[in-house]
Amino acid sequence: MSLLVTGSIGIDTVEAPSGKVVDALGGSSVYFSYAAGFFGPVRFVGVVGEDCPADFLKPLHDHPNIDMAGLEIREGSKTFRWHGKYHEDVNERDTVAVDLNVLAEAGPVIPEKFRDSKYVFLANTHPALQVELLGQLTAPELVVADTMDLWINAERESLMGLLERIDGLVLNDSEAKLLTGQPNVVQAGMEIAKMVSRFVVVKKGEHGSLLFADGGVFTFPAWPAAGVVDPTGAGDSFAGAMMGFLTARDSIDTATLRRAIACGTVTASFNLEDFSLNRFFQISQADIENRLKQFEELTRF
Amino acid sequence: MSLLVTGSIGIDTVEAPSGKVVDALGGSSVYFSYAAGFFGPVRFVGVVGEDCPADFLKPLHDHPNIDMAGLEIREGSKTFRWHGKYHEDVNERDTVAVDLNVLAEAGPVIPEKFRDSKYVFLANTHPALQVELLGQLTAPELVVADTMDLWINAERESLMGLLERIDGLVLNDSEAKLLTGQPNVVQAGMEIAKMVSRFVVVKKGEHGSLLFADGGVFTFPAWPAAGVVDPTGAGDSFAGAMMGFLTARDSIDTATLRRAIACGTVTASFNLEDFSLNRFFQISQADIENRLKQFEELTRF
Numbered sequence: 109m110s111l112l113v114t115g116s117i118g119i120d121t122v123e124a125p126s127g128k129v130v131d132a133l134g135g136s137s138v139y140f141s142y143a144a145g146f147f148g149p150v151r152f153v154g155v156v157g158e159d160c161p162a163d164f165l166k167p168l169h170d171h172p173n174i175d176m177a178g179l180e181i182r183e184g185s186k187t188f189r190w191h192g193k194y195h196e197d198v199n200e201r202d203t204v205a206v207d208l209n210v211l212a213e214a215g216p217v218i219p220e221k222f223r224d225s226k227y228v229f230l231a232n233t234h235p236a237l238q239v240e241l242l243g244q245l246t247a248p249e250l251v252v253a254d255t256m257d258l259w260i261n262a263e264r265e266s267l268m269g270l271l272e273r274i275d276g277l278v279l280n281d282s283e284a285k286l287l288t289g290q291p292n293v294v295q296a297g298m299e300i301a302k303m304v305s306r307f308v309v310v311k312k313g314e315h316g317s318l319l320f321a322d323g324g325v326f327t328f329p330a331w332p333a334a335g336v337v338d339p340t341g342a343g344d345s346f347a348g349a350m351m352g353f354l355t356a357r358d359s360i361d362t363a364t365l366r367r368a369i370a371c372g373t374v375t376a377s378f379n380l381e382d383f384s385l386n387r388f389f390q391i392s393q394a395d396i397e398n399r400l401k402q403f404e405e406l407t408r409f
Numbered sequence: 410m411s412l413l414v415t416g417s418i419g420i421d422t423v424e425a426p427s428g429k430v431v432d433a434l435g436g437s438s439v440y441f442s443y444a445a446g447f448f449g450p451v452r453f454v455g456v457v458g459e460d461c462p463a464d465f466l467k468p469l470h471d472h473p474n475i476d477m478a479g480l481e482i483r484e485g486s487k488t489f490r491w492h493g494k495y496h497e498d499v500n501e502r503d504t505v506a507v508d509l510n511v512l513a514e515a516g517p518v519i520p521e522k523f524r525d526s527k528y529v530f531l532a533n534t535h536p537a538l539q540v541e542l543l544g545q546l547t548a549p550e551l552v553v554a555d556t557m558d559l560w561i562n563a564e565r566e567s568l569m570g571l572l573e574r575i576d577g578l579v580l581n582d583s584e585a586k587l588l589t590g591q592p593n594v595v596q597a598g599m600e601i602a603k604m605v606s607r608f609v610v611v612k613k614g615e616h617g618s619l620l621f622a623d624g625g626v627f628t629f630p631a632w633p634a635a636g637v638v639d640p641t642g643a644g645d646s647f648a649g650a651m652m653g654f655l656t657a658r659d660s661i662d663t664a665t666l667r668r669a670i671a672c673g674t675v676t677a678s679f680n681l682e683d684f685s686l687n688r689f690f691q692i693s694q695a696d697i698e699n700r701l702k703q704f705e706e707l708t709r710f
Binding site for chain 1: 459471485496497498499572592593594595598613615616617619625626627628629630632633634635636667668670671705707708709
């Protein structure tokens with residue numbers, strides 16, 4: 109089965125209580141594809157500018173499961189940059205600077221050989237662009253998207269058009285409340301579940317996630333992480349592992365989806381333990397499987 | 410086995426988006442004992458003033474599992490009153506008015522026939538009073554206490570003295586962070602677990618709870634409640650069901666404790682569904698057992 113991701117590639121500067129990285133590898137499609145790569149092949153689509161250092165994406169180019177044929181190096185453009193600073197409580201952060209650069213230009217073109225992808229993740233971007241990217245695909249079977257408060261506030265009509273066309277939506281609890289006007293996150297999730305064809309995952313950061321599917325609600329705690337260095341990319345890593353697992357199993361029934369969310373949870377928990385993708389570079393699928401077993405043990409009652 | 414609770418009896422006025430109750434039954438020992446009563450006998454200790462209406466505690470007096478021999482009606486004193494107002498998001502509230510009244514006076518005397526209690530819950534009050542109450546017991550085997558930010562800030566030494574003498578502590582996530590100065594709740598819980606002899610439960614409200622016991626961390630989501638009317642007393646109901654279950658099983662091993670926390674979670678989830686103890690008056694232990702089975706189902710992966 110084939111999994112495709114479209115999203116950002118970022119040159120990130122991150123400050124946190126335990127340190128700082130400058131011009132580090134980041135971006136939604138980067139975190140997503142590396143996390144998905146623990147489970148099987150993934151097709152990468154994203155754009156950088158000509159300023160992007162030649163070896164910046166080497167960990168992805170070198171990865172046996174990541175097909176970089178969808179990487180565009182756009183002449184005359186500059187790469188997306190983000191600078192964030194986490195508080196003493198790393199669940200809160202400020203954006204110090206953001207330069208959209210190439211992300212504010214035309215979207216990527218999905219390579220011909222990727223167009224038959226069955227499993228598709230449209231990472232957060234303008235919903236009109238997500239619809240356009242979806243239009244380039246010939247036979248998608250499970251399309252899942254992420255979104256953010258900016259589009260909910262400023263591009264609601266466009267976003268609603270996207271929701272009609274996708275199977276699953278992944279978003280934060282604050283975004284779910286914003287989208288529905290519901291202060292109760294469970295109510296919010298149930299309402300959004302009616303806007304898409306299959307499921308909604310509401311991410312609650314350190315508090316875990318909720319799945320709305322088959323008319324039911326399923327709840328997952330987070331991995332109890334005692335040492336959080338840098339939460340950047342945790343949501344995209346979660347989504348990457350979730351979609352990677354579904355693709356590997358080639359199933360989207362609710363039982364598989366629940367297992368996929370648990371995989372997403374523990375995979376994201378590794379990502380928190382160091383800056384950028386550094387922790388991912390040290391682990392294998394066996395580490396994820398071991399932690400998944402531990403996660404099962406410490407959530408049973 | 411015998412379970413004893415010491416705590417407050419409150420005349421509560423509660424405003425919430427879905428309505429309001431005036432002079433309603435409340436207080437920590439009230440919620441606790443009613444929740445514990447679903448699982449077995451509970452010995453009630455608390456004080457009201459002479460202003461307390463004669464039938465105010467009728468639901469407890471009429472309850473076959475609640476022994477009210479520890480109720481003191483103090484002449485010349487007034488009953489504790491609390492008035493709270495919940496926000497549109499009912500996870501936040503303001504205290505409109507609080508009159509400690511009898512709670513600011515001498516503590517209760519534990520009746521002679523209650524002094525051999527094996528399982529003991531000391532609900533939130535001044536830690537010196539909690540120690541004094543504990544001193545009235547002759548053979549406690551599992552002593553669990555609750556506390557709050559006020560005592561952490563103003564009576565830390567006294568609180569530390571209490572912690573040395575108890576087996577378990579139940580507190581909120583913000584209180585756990587305050588007590589330890591740790592912004593990470595898992596780190597905070599692990600540190601507090603070293604201050605007591607057996608376990609710590611960190612309550613996270615709508616996000617569930619964490620158990621620190623046997624050197625490990627266990628994590629529990631909340632019941633995904635779509636219709637929250639009034640969260641008042643949820644924490645005390647949680648503790649009551651947890652302690653009631655442990656007492657009924659007469660076991661405090663970690664596996665039993667984990668099951669007890671799940672019982673606390675679902676019992677508290679009923680309490681949220683109406684003002685005061687009104688929802689509890691409509692349910693039986695069978696309803697709790699059914700919801701516990703559903704909770705198991707929707708948390709498995």
